[in-house]
Amino acid sequence: xxxxxxxxxxxxxxxxxxxxxxxxxxxxxxxxxxxxxxxxxxxxxxxxxxxxxxxxxxxxxxxxxxxxxxxxxxxxxxxxxxxxxxxxxxxxxxxxxxxxxxxxxxxxxxxxxxxxxxxxxxxxxxxxxxxxxxxxxxxxxxxxxxxxxx
Amino acid sequence: xxxxxxxxxxxxxxxxxxxxxxxxxxxxxxxxxxxxxxxxxxxxxxxxxxxxxxxxxxxxxxxxxxxxxxxxxxxxxxxxxxxxxxxxxxxxxxxxxxxxxxxxxxxxxxxxxxxxxxxxxxxxxxxxxxxxxxxxxxxxxxxxxxxxxx
DNA sequence: TCAGATTAGATGTATATACATCTAAATCTT
DNA sequence: AAGATTTAGATGTATATACATCTAATCTGA
Numbered sequence: 001x002x003x004x005x006x007x008x009x010x011x012x013x014x015x016x017x018x019x020x021x022x023x024x025x026x027x028x029x030x031x032x033x034x035x036x037x038x039x040x041x042x043x044x045x046x047x048x049x050x051x052x053x054x055x056x057x058x059x060x061x062x063x064x065x066x067x068x069x070x071x072x073x074x075x076x077x078x079x080x081x082x083x084x085x086x087x088x089x090x091x092x093x094x095x096x097x098x099x100x101x102x103x104x105x106x107x108x109x110x111x112x113x114x115x116x117x118x119x120x121x122x123x124x125x126x127x128x129x130x131x132x133x134x135x136x137x138x139x140x141x142x143x144x145x146x147x148x149x150x
Numbered sequence: 151x152x153x154x155x156x157x158x159x160x161x162x163x164x165x166x167x168x169x170x171x172x173x174x175x176x177x178x179x180x181x182x183x184x185x186x187x188x189x190x191x192x193x194x195x196x197x198x199x200x201x202x203x204x205x206x207x208x209x210x211x212x213x214x215x216x217x218x219x220x221x222x223x224x225x226x227x228x229x230x231x232x233x234x235x236x237x238x239x240x241x242x243x244x245x246x247x248x249x250x251x252x253x254x255x256x257x258x259x260x261x262x263x264x265x266x267x268x269x270x271x272x273x274x275x276x277x278x279x280x281x282x283x284x285x286x287x288x289x290x291x292x293x294x295x296x297x298x299x300x
Numbered sequence: 301t302c303a304g305a306t307t308a309g310a311t312g313t314a315t316a317t318a319c320a321t322c323t324a325a326a327t328c329t330t
Numbered sequence: 331a332a333g334a335t336t337t338a339g340a341t342g343t344a345t346a347t348a349c350a351t352c353t354a355a356t357c358t359g360a
Binding site: 009018020023028040064 | 158159160161162164169171173178193213263266274286287288292
């Protein structure tokens with residue numbers, strides 16, 4: 001019997017980060033599952049809750065998700081009635097906003113999300129938690145070094 | 151114009167880690183693309199190169215990838231001739247191993263991977279790099295707190 | 301102002317990912 | 331050793347993800 005606790009150390013940072021993301025995603029989705037929410041879906045509700053009205057492209061830049069990927073994910077969320085859309089002055093843009101039901105669904109999900117956050121924070125400890133925040137944001141800031149961003 | 155460099159701080163650790171994983175994945179895949187390799191595929195080649203012969207389930211535990219997910223990903227890799235399989239004493243198991251072509255493909259990919267590693271290491275700095283290694287491994291060690299592991 | 305370039309999303313396609321469920325093989329129980 | 335339980339993967343299904351390419355709308359230069 002091999003006790004868990006010493007995961008194999010992967011030499012590739014990408015592999016290591018992706019593995020961590022898979023593990024953490026499962027932990028959060030275990031909490032969110034009773035609500036029928038996937039991690040990405042909760043993230044989008046939360047981002048919209050914080051950002052108010054934003055275009056699909058802007059949302060994509062905030063989350064580092066390709067805008068064309070969002071087309072599909074937003075379809076699911078729209079189908080469930082959690083967002084409303086309108087065209088902006090630039091009529092190519094889709095301006096997104098949480099609907100009333102979207103706000104309610106987000107509020108319903110908050111306790112589950114907080115529970116997941118707490119579990120992870122408890123197991124990592126404050127110092128590691130803050131460190132991880134810094135590092136993940138730093139990596140998000142790398143982008144592909146293309147420069148400007150709308 | 152908003153210069154990139156101050157990404158929005160996401161309150162959700164899962165969202166933050168997943169965003170970082172997306173960004174890093176693109177950085178690595180930009181390097182690997184000329185070889186026709188996705189990040190996950192390179193990771194599997196590297197894991198097999200390090201582990202020698204392992205069962206599908208063990209590989210899944212090493213990478214924290216569901217074994218049934220590996221069924222599909224390994225199909226692609228097998229189709230390309232990069233792995234060989236045999237049944238173990240336990241005839242339910244599939245024992246995986248890099249084929250000769252798999253080893254060659256992995257070697258061909260090494261310079262691109264090293265280039266990606268170097269770019270990230272340079273931008274993060276040694277301290278942050280090591281810190282990130284520790285933290286991602288720590289998170290991989292959380293698993294879902296189910297205890298034993300084969 | 302108008303032709304060419306750029307941008308915002310949509311669509312086609314391929315891969316990554318996990319869960320529920322199923323089958324076959326191994327293990328455990330009595 | 332027969333029946334019950336568990337385990338290793340396979341398959342069906344849904345979502346997540348990005349890239350190439352396409353269309354429509356906007357912007358830019360001359």
